Amino acid sequence: MDRSEYEQVIMGLVAHGGxxxxxxxxxxxxxxxxxxxxxxxxxxxSREAFAxxxxxxxxxxxxxxxxxxxxxxxxxxxxxxxxxNASTVYDLGVHIVEMCRESCSGGSGSRSTGSARPAGSARPAGSxxxxxx
Numbered sequence: 001m002d003r004s005e006y007e008q009v010i011m012g013l014v015a016h017g018g019x020x021x022x023x024x025x026x027x028x029x030x031x032x033x034x035x036x037x038x039x040x041x042x043x044x045x046s047r048e049a050f051a052x053x054x055x056x057x058x059x060x061x062x063x064x065x066x067x068x069x070x071x072x073x074x075x076x077x078x079x080x081x082x083x084x085n086a087s088t089v090y091d092l093g094v095h096i097v098e099m100c101r102e103s104c105s106g107g108s109g110s111r112s113t114g115s116a117r118p119a120g121s122a123r124p125a126g127s128x129x130x131x132x133x
Contacts, residue, residue, distance in 0.1 A: 001063070001068070001070060006070055006071075007075065009056060009059075009060065009070075010073075010075045010076055010078075010079045011079075012052075012053075012056050013053055013056050013057070013076075013079035013080070013082065013083060014078065014079045014082050016049045016050070016052040016053035016056070016083075017049075017053050017079065017082035017083040017085070017086045018082055018086070019045075019046075019049040020046045020047075020049035020050045020053065020083075020086040020087075020090060021046075021082070021085060021086035021089050021090075023042045023043070023045045023046035023049060024042070024043065024046045024086070024089050024090050024093035025089065025093070026042045027039040027040075027042035027043045027046065027093055027097055028093050028096050028097065028100075030042060031096065031097040031100035031101065032100055034100075034104055036097070036100065036101055036104065039097045039100070040097075043090075043093065043094065043097065046086075046090055046093075047090075049086075050083075050086070050087070050090070053083050053086075057083070
């Protein structure tokens, strides 16, 4: 992979990570406004953006394992930072949407599976259930 291709790959990581984060922030705003269906849709769009970023990361890992390790540049560190930030925002956003859902339902504690990650789906890149960092 030449430098130009590598930079395009990195920009894909930045773009998909940024999209994932933006969708979550929009989901929070929708939930706060009482539009829980829209919030769930935006969380789903965030998961899709994470899946695209994860596919890029997986390809980079495969290349490295095959002996074609790309250089670790400041741009790559920046891209990974975007993904980790989006992952954190996603995890918190899911909880915030659920809190809004509970508030809208009178605090009954009923949970919808609409904003939860589907069984077997990939977690946002870099995100680990129950981890503290």
